Amino acid sequence: MGIRASPTYELNFDNCRVPKENLLGGDGRGLFVAQATFDISRPGVASQAVGIAQGALDEALNYTRLRRQFGRTILSFQSSQHIVADMATQLEAARSLLYSVTRAMDKDLLPAVEASEKSGRTVYEEMEELSGKRWTKESAMVKLFCSDMAMRVTTDAVQICGGIGYMRDFPVEKYMRDAKITQIYEGANQIQRNEIGYAITKELAKKG
Numbered sequence: 001m002g003i004r005a006s007p008t009y010e011l012n013f014d015n016c017r018v019p020k021e022n023l024l025g026g027d028g029r030g031l032f033v034a035q036a037t038f039d040i041s042r043p044g045v046a047s048q049a050v051g052i053a054q055g056a057l058d059e060a061l062n063y064t065r066l067r068r069q070f071g072r073t074i075l076s077f078q079s080s081q082h083i084v085a086d087m088a089t090q091l092e093a094a095r096s097l098l099y100s101v102t103r104a105m106d107k108d109l110l111p112a113v114e115a116s117e118k119s120g121r122t123v124y125e126e127m128e129e130l131s132g133k134r135w136t137k138e139s140a141m142v143k144l145f146c147s148d149m150a151m152r153v154t155t156d157a158v159q160i161c162g163g164i165g166y167m168r169d170f171p172v173e174k175y176m177r178d179a180k181i182t183q184i185y186e187g188a189n190q191i192q193r194n195e196i197g198y199a200i201t202k203e204l205a206k207k208g
Contacts, residue, residue, distance in 0.1 A: 001177050003177075033122065036134070039124075040135075041186055042142065042186050043101060045147065045185065046094070052179050053091050054091060056153055056176070059170075059172050059175070060160050061075070063170075064161070083160050091149065091153055093149070098146055105139075111130055112127040113126075141196055143192055150182055151183055154172065157175060158173055
């Protein structure tokens with residue numbers, strides 16, 4: 001439906017034997033490594049969502065300030081300005097959260113990546129040794145918030161552009177299709193809510 005510019009394929013390994021020395025992360029630790037990887041990769045999906053939403057807003061603004069109805073540009077109507085105001089505000093809030101989380105993560109991640117390159121251990125193992133902190137809750141929050149925002153903003157972009165916004169030869173419909181996957185991959189947003197709720201419950205339990 002969307003992200004058609006991404007060459008995504010399914011790989012099948014039938015009767016494929018891998019030498020023991022090529023095993024990554026240790027026997028039986030695949031799920032653990034995958035989950036730790038999500039802590040790092042989910043903000044990337046959030047940044048994709050922010051970019052998609054920004055593109056949709058830019059296209060919507062370009063169109064509505066030129067398209068005229070009843071002798072006025074669409075953007076000159078207060079109802080249109082309210083839609084644009086909500087789009088821009090949601091986008092700015094998402095961008096601020098994304099920058100805040102990734103800036104904080106970099107303080108842990110960059111030293112861990114450098115240490116991993118030298119030691120051959122996983123980045124997560126190095127992060128545990130350096131700080132002991134996981135960014136599961138924050139990465140889930142930013143992925144959840146930014147992707148939900150992108151879906152709302154791109155849908156509003158189609159709406160405010162009217163019939164042409166629904167046409168394949170106009171970019172905003174593509175942004176809406178592309179936004180949808182950000183709510184699904186790297187863990188659907190229902191999973192993000194599970195992660196956040198679990199992390200908060202665990203934090204409260206520690207406080208007693």
